[in-house]
Amino acid sequence: MEGALRNHTTPAVDDLPGITFRQLEVFSVVCRERSYANAAVERRTTRANIKRVMKDFETAVGRPLFVENPGRDLELTPFAQGLLAQVAPLARSLRRLGDGIRSLHQSGRILRFAAPGDFFKGGKFSGFLDKLHLADGFRPCFLKIDVKRFRTALLNAECDVYFGVGLAEPERLDCVDFGPVPWAVISRPGEKWAIPASPAALTAASWFIGEIGEDGAADLLARFHAAGAKGGAILPEAAWREKLATPASLAAGDVLFIPDTEGIAAATLPASFPAYHFTAVMRRNHPYAELQTRLKAAATAEGGARGH
Secondary structure (H helix, E strand, C coil): CHHHHHHHCCCCHHHCCCCCHHHHHHHHHHHHHCCHHHHHHHHCCCHHHHHHHHHHHHHHHCCCCEEECCCCCEEECHHHHHHHHHHHHHHHHHHHHHHHHHHHHHHHEEEEEEECCCHHHCHHHHHHHHHHCCCCCEEEEEEECCHHHHHHHHHCCCCCEEEEECCCCCCCEEEEEEEECCEEEEECCCCCCCCCCCHHHCCCCEEEEECCCCCHHHHHHHHHHHCCCCCCEEECHHHHHHHHHCHHHCCCCEEEEEECCCCCCCCECCCCCCCCEEEEEEECCCCCCCHHHHHHHHHHHHHCCCEC
């Protein structure tokens, strides 16, 4: 009977393509709770997120797993019942592993910081980290996650806090603003450019704003214009990083403004100029209840930045 079930109803777990341990874990919780909403509470996420994971799992196994009743209770399909029998031992092992991780967190909780590129190597982050005072209860680790994925990474609990420059304020997540990032002024070697007192003085030179983060560069350029600046253009991040590495590639008379996250600038624009902001983003109702308080305290120490 078991062989027939495996051959005709439920494939062996080892034969299932493209599945993840996370999908199996969520599948087991949904089977136990018979509810996407209850499983979301158990997993500390949203109903929509749980349902999405299960839809991806159904695609991977090629069969429907649940039938949702009008009251949103779930019934397991015969296929799901057979699959559950196979993954139950694995689910129990995952729960034991989760209990062990929670115990480890209580004695020295792991705090997963994430950011794009080489952000953690810059002076902007290292200066901030000194203000967080983590040694009394956290063990930080650092992950490289592209800015295009930061919302998904936070909502899927791949990281606890995401740091970036030029991030738009996201829904369903909390932000702490650490204030504006100084502009570094880059020009051709040997050329001297007079630092203007205000954006209104930007009328003749060919000047560019270095794009970073998400889509905030266009808004930033508009704020320059609203403050009286003329001309100007946006330079994509890959392009300005190339010019930063080889300033001689800048055309004569061109000036590039880039967010100085590493303290490299020989010359900077005045603080009155519109600028990108350095931001920390985290999930709402994070299990580390004091984490946002620490972030806001560090923001205050950074210079009176505002929290959202």
